[in-house]
Amino acid sequence: MDLQRFDSYQGGAGPDFPEHVLHKTILVGDSGVGKTSLLVQFDQGKFLPGSFSATVGIGFTNKVVTVDGVRVKLQIWDTAGQERFRSVTHAYYRDAQALLLLYDITNKSSFDNIRAWLTEIHEYAQRDVVIMLLGNKADVSSGRVIRSEDGEMLAREYGVPFMETSAKTGMNVELAFLAIAKELKYRARQQAGEPSFQIRDYIESQKKRPSCCSFL
Numbered sequence: 001m002d003l004q005r006f007d008s009y010q011g012g013a014g015p016d017f018p019e020h021v022l023h024k025t026i027l028v029g030d031s032g033v034g035k036t037s038l039l040v041q042f043d044q045g046k047f048l049p050g051s052f053s054a055t056v057g058i059g060f061t062n063k064v065v066t067v068d069g070v071r072v073k074l075q076i077w078d079t080a081g082q083e084r085f086r087s088v089t090h091a092y093y094r095d096a097q098a099l100l101l102l103y104d105i106t107n108k109s110s111f112d113n114i115r116a117w118l119t120e121i122h123e124y125a126q127r128d129v130v131i132m133l134l135g136n137k138a139d140v141s142s143g144r145v146i147r148s149e150d151g152e153m154l155a156r157e158y159g160v161p162f163m164e165t166s167a168k169t170g171m172n173v174e175l176a177f178l179a180i181a182k183e184l185k186y187r188a189r190q191q192a193g194e195p196s197f198q199i200r201d202y203i204e205s206q207k208k209r210p211s212c213c214s215f216l
């Protein structure tokens with residue numbers, strides 16, 4: 001999919017947080033894992049089935065989410081997963097506040113490559129960047145080759161939050177971005193007396209698991 005710059009602001013009433021600041025969030029992972037589809041599902045609430053058209057270059061969508069009555073502006077960058085675009089993508093890591101790292105539960109090499117992605121992220125991104133690991137295409141039961149437990153184990157090893165998502169059904173898609181927004185809001189504006197926000201606990205308490213797929 002060729003990307004253009006397009007804005008879509010949504011969100012309820014409430015004070016902006018912080019004023020006019022866009023929180024840069026980047027979607028990364030191998031080609032075909034579903035980065036564009038995840039963003040389209042989050043932004044437009046739909047899934048575009050059909051033949052796969054790889055992203056060329058990089059583009060962004062602005063989106064406002066309301067967390068705890070506060071509007072958080074996310075600027076979500078969709079990157080091309082193909083190797084030939086890697087050097088372009090690296091340049092965008094530096095000022096990212098959050099990275100959603102995707103693999104495809106039906107594609108083993110996309111999971112095996114997660115370690116290499118994390119090495120790149122640690123090399124090019126800020127040290128305190130929020131990283132979340134997502135096992136996408138959780139709606140596909142018959143083609144599953146990566147167990148949810150394997151995703152969880154890898155995420156635990158790297159100390160990052162994890163969940164499975166489906167850009168097709170929308171499962172956990174909103175939650176992934178909401179959790180990022182909550183974490184960024186918490187980091188920037190912790191109120192006196194406010195309990196500390198634990199992103200992994202939050203995700204555990206909210207996430208939905210695929211109703212099929214416990215066979216592996």
Ligand SMILES: Nc1nc2c(ncn2[C@@H]2O[C@H](COP(=O)(O)OP(=O)(O)OP(=O)(O)O)[C@@H](O)[C@H]2O)c(=O)[nH]1
Binds near residue numbers: 001034038080140
């Ligand atoms: N069943 C299913 N198919 C999905 C899901 N997400 C994406 N797909 C399909 O997987 C293919 C690749 O999706 P994209 O969103 O284009 O993948 P991408 O990661 O953006 O790929 P690049 O742009 O090359 O980096 C498309 O045919 C999508 O329809 C999902 O959650 N479930």
